[in-house]
Amino acid sequence: MNWITKLYYQAHRVWKALSVYLIIAGPGLVVMVADNDAGGITTYAATGAKYGYSLIWFLVILGPVAYYVQEMTVRLGAVTKRGHAEAIFDGFGSFWGWFSLLDLILVDWLTLVTEFIGMTAALRIFGVPGWVTVAAVCGLMGFMVVNGRYWTWEKVALIFCAVNLIYIPGAFIVHPSVHDVIGQGLIPHFQGGFNGQMFFFLMANIGTTIAPWMLFFQQSSVVDKGLKEKDIIFGKIDTIIGAVATVLVAVFIVIVTGTVLPGIDIDDAAEASKMIMQTHHYAGEFMAIGLFDAGLLGAICISLASSWAFGEIFGWAHSLNNKIKEAPWFYLNYFITLISAGAVVLIPGAPLVLITLFVQVIAVTLLPAALVFLILLLNDKKTMGEYANTRTQNIINGGIVAIIIALSTLYGISTLFPSMFG
């Protein structure tokens, strides 16, 4: 009888922990899946088409990298109850604060434009005009925030995260050789040798793994959700699950393009979708739906990251739990960012390619600063107490941050000087 009691007790404990997790889950999962935004999908599709399955191992490594960086924002947000923008102002003074805030607003807005480029291109495949896509997306995103509850917003965002997994059935449709995927993909090697072009692709994949808005978004999201120190463990689990999901999606995109379009140079994911549709109709359609969903998820998170940051610094009410009347500036900022970015895509002859390239350059002016501030803030034992970085965490996180800074900077520079890596 004793073992039945013990089993019941264990099951009850697991169920209780799972229930708490399900309440707390959200910020980590959303930010990680949204990391595979329209730009990310294009990068993975191009990587698979160019190098087949041979760089899957590299994408797998990027999962823990993303986790270690984002996990720090969970601790910082839960302990300080402050968003990243406010934490920088408070910790480093107004010069670095304004630099980070204004840079974030610029890079977020430019990235948002690229999300709209991805979404309009994806739905154009199904015959939907660009203006309909922009209007529908703005309407949907407006609906998500105006009901005045963080919980509702997050659950809708989680549904879109689930749609992002559409690449997995897409990969099964094209019948990849499992033997080849494992044999070529999971053994670290550089197909065709390590050259300039390979280096460019590695940098591009790292560049899409950690973006500045992700740090600001997850920390603000943790604060808005009201996570406390005791919830940090669940926030970490949430981030781990998100990291696994983001790697899975990236790997399956590489499998799709690596199977159907091996050795082909592609410039954007919409173009890849059309090419895949010629031989595997549904896989191509899934690719296009996934691209739209990725752009939408990116847009959902990025527009909020800016509004939260502005609200934190200007002292406006800035929670999704506030109604429009209670937080007019927060929502005004949100809608202006959203609608203006959508409108740019509709301007005939707008320099969309230039904007896409410019995002990479501007991002590298903010990302290193945001990462360095994150490490320094996590070492502030007076504020962080037992949640400050340990020596091991500092070695791991410091190493990751140094590598990300170096490679993302080289990626930004290579965007400015395309002939740099051959």
Add this chain to the structure above:
Amino acid sequence: MSLGHAIQAMISRNADKVRAINRRYANPRLVMSPAVRVSLLCLRFYLLFLVGLLFYKFITLVIH
């Protein structure tokens, strides 16, 4: 109130707000240990380097 006055009032209000923010965060709360100082100095050099590169790119684009 005319539109011009309204805009002027809004700008003035926001300028006051920015000044208040600058006053509030005038002194960084983080202890400026040697590690923090070196990190911030490196960041300044890094940004100067990037701005220099952007400027160089702009000049070469204009010349060619």
